[in-house]
Amino acid sequence: MDDILLVYKERPKLRSPVLIEGLPGVGNVGKLAAEHLVDQLKAVKFIEMYSKHFPPQVLMNDSGTIRLVSNEFFYIMRPEAENDIVVLVGDYQGLTPEGQYELSDRILTIAKELGVGMIFTLGGYGLGKMIDKPRVLGAATDEQLVEEMKAVGVTFSKGEPGSGIVGASGLLLGLGALQGMKAVCLMGETSGYFVDPKSAQALLEVLSRKLGFKIDLTELEDRAQQIDAITSKLKESEPAPEPRKEDLGYIG
């Protein structure tokens, strides 16, 4: 079988689309943000991507049927705005370094076929400590993009993240730059200990400013409050968990 299998459900004509990637990673910040975007902006699934680089696993639907683990592309038509939006979400990232490279390279090929001119990758930046107001850190393929993103509230901090960016959120920039694609990585600060809706919210606020969409964040706020409640109790009852070194890096 092919290493990567694409199933097209539809072949939409998109106007100057941008691609937003949100796959699992630290605090699942990127995945959470991208999935909220799909839900709230009623995005339509049009490509399923299966691969030997994912785990050999199926997931259960509520009806008792199954689906093979995958990454999925959704589109959002926005006649009122400059750019249509493509969102990439999924169950897993590639399991091996080689798989990561193969999948990111394929995502870039798909993006180019769709006419994507700009990529936003979303992730979490694990700090190893609780944080009240997560900043959104950035990384970009060129310096002009750095300035553009600063203008919408993204922080570029020399030497952060110190260990660079691992996974699809990094590779889409790294491989993208080699292929002339413009791309930005947005990293919401997060403890890295919990799924972090507050950090996802911060990412979506930046994106909504940049791309000019409105999005209801109530659901993420509610989940953030629930998690705040849990972690407050944890703080009272037991000492803070010791940050493990491997938790602190950025994977996204």
Add this chain to the structure above:
Amino acid sequence: MDDILLVYKERPKLRSPVLIEGLPGVGNVGKLAAEHLVDQLKAVKFIEMYSKHFPPQVLMNDSGTIRLVSNEFFYIMRPEAENDIVVLVGDYQGLTPEGQYELSDRILTIAKELGVGMIFTLGGYGLGKMIDKPRVLGAATDEQLVEEMKAVGVTFSKGEPGSGIVGASGLLLGLGALQGMKAVCLMGETSGYFVDPKSAQALLEVLSRKLGFKIDLTELEDRAQQIDAITSKLKESEPAPEPRKEDLGYIG
């Protein structure tokens, strides 16, 4: 050498065959059930499948000769029934995710060449605790099959197994669905601590109802009683083993 090597012992003409897969997994439930089926219904081996995705290992026969680890296809002709049966058993599943995908894809190709219209995959569902009357949980490629399987006593429980189904028992459904193959996964509940003949028995009871065969379960019952005897003694003499997280998932 080829990644997968097939040795055909015979090329039988089969009537509307169904495929039953039972490879090693949690509690070896699926393997136990499928091997019991092969023994009791006097199934005939007709394909040996060798692969680089299996361990580099030979096993000893009683005569001092060896055989390379493999998966094997058996057939059961049933002129009196609607469907002939093909059974897939084996020493190992693929060692890597990529190997798992390659092998399941090849099994589907073989199934289609044999004219298989329906696949049953067998496995165990590890609960991490002892269980008296194991239920048979199900997962299927479409909702009509869900209903059909409920009718023969299979339980479909929303959110179970929560982590999905890992290995050949899952992939044959996941990849099968993409290729238009109908397939059901039957999972016998099991502690996951022991080889579990009682759970295998439960699987065979469902299959015999569905496919209309009679099978002597005495041997499995005997083995189940032996294991019950052992575990009863263990319970008396020492505290229950602490379930390790990785034991509780489903692999099959």
Add this chain to the structure above:
Amino acid sequence: MDDILLVYKERPKLRSPVLIEGLPGVGNVGKLAAEHLVDQLKAVKFIEMYSKHFPPQVLMNDSGTIRLVSNEFFYIMRPEAENDIVVLVGDYQGLTPEGQYELSDRILTIAKELGVGMIFTLGGYGLGKMIDKPRVLGAATDEQLVEEMKAVGVTFSKGEPGSGIVGASGLLLGLGALQGMKAVCLMGETSGYFVDPKSAQALLEVLSRKLGFKIDLTELEDRAQQIDAITSKLKESEPAPEPRKEDLGYIG
């Protein structure tokens, strides 16, 4: 680069050669025996085999030069006997299951090109306890060979080794049988804790009876006595090492 690279130093014409394999494994029994054979019978190296499946490593020669890790084929011309002998020794076995299959398959191809009609693979059978008089256990590709090997003192014991034979010593039989090659695996019993010259000696005694050669075993006997001396002291001063489960299997 190719996965496997062969460098032929010479292309000898061999008369009905047999192949004897002795690569690293449990107690290094097989490697020790095969290297002793090469030394004592003044075997001539004629093929070097390099591979990506070996570690990325060079070893130091005494002169300050290096050599890439490899497997090597030697030949022994025996005009006085029925069969010439090819010996395969080496620094490593393949690191991955796939590498093991690839390398064993290539060794079989080379063997067939050389006209080899019979293969002997050598290894250790780890018992997890000290042993005074190591038996030589056997496994073979067919029952006639089992009888032939019994005749020269090889023990065939039902259910031993219980976990089969892992690595080149097993695969050359398993893959060999599929290709119509006759092959025997000889396993010298060993504790598995130490390099074991006594066990290697036992293998060579069987081989010399079977193939009709004379070989000076003094050096191996000396080394065996040295090791006996060391282990006797260890026994006095500290309790026996606890056998780890993974030490007890057979890899060779």
Add this chain to the structure above:
Amino acid sequence: MDDILLVYKERPKLRSPVLIEGLPGVGNVGKLAAEHLVDQLKAVKFIEMYSKHFPPQVLMNDSGTIRLVSNEFFYIMRPEAENDIVVLVGDYQGLTPEGQYELSDRILTIAKELGVGMIFTLGGYGLGKMIDKPRVLGAATDEQLVEEMKAVGVTFSKGEPGSGIVGASGLLLGLGALQGMKAVCLMGETSGYFVDPKSAQALLEVLSRKLGFKIDLTELEDRAQQIDAITSKLKESEPAPEPRKEDLGYIG
């Protein structure tokens, strides 16, 4: 995508170039030395090498832009000397044995295309204890080179390193020898516990003698003094770290 991707920035004409490799390894000795050479001799980058065999990672530039992890070739034109110099530095070595072989083979191909007649690989030789005056140990592809390197102060010590040389610094010699390339590995002694500028200095002193260049070592000396200061304090305050077995080998 290709396993290895080369981006040529320039195609310089080089006069009888030698290649100096310094990739990450024990004490980062080789990398440190090669990077110091690039800085001080104002070497010009002309090839970037990207690969699936490296981690899926981008690193941050100070400007907020990223770069994909890579190996890089620099050149130094030396009209006054016999040989131009090519220097290979990088963020990582290949992650897998297969990756190591693939990358080293490609480096050799590039070297041959550039007309390289001689390769120096740089690494650290981990001793597992602090050392005041690190020697430079050598290994070479032929005995004449051994003599030439002794003449510029390299130590060739029978049986050192006992475990051979692992990684690019070894493979470039091992694969190079098979392809008729002359190559020397220079290993600076180092504790293996710290990045070791003093050992890097020792390597550069040998190279400067051999290749006839002058290089300002002040910066390395300063860093070495800083590290000496730190380790002196550590020695006073706590017992020496227990050498872990895996620290003692040579990877470079």
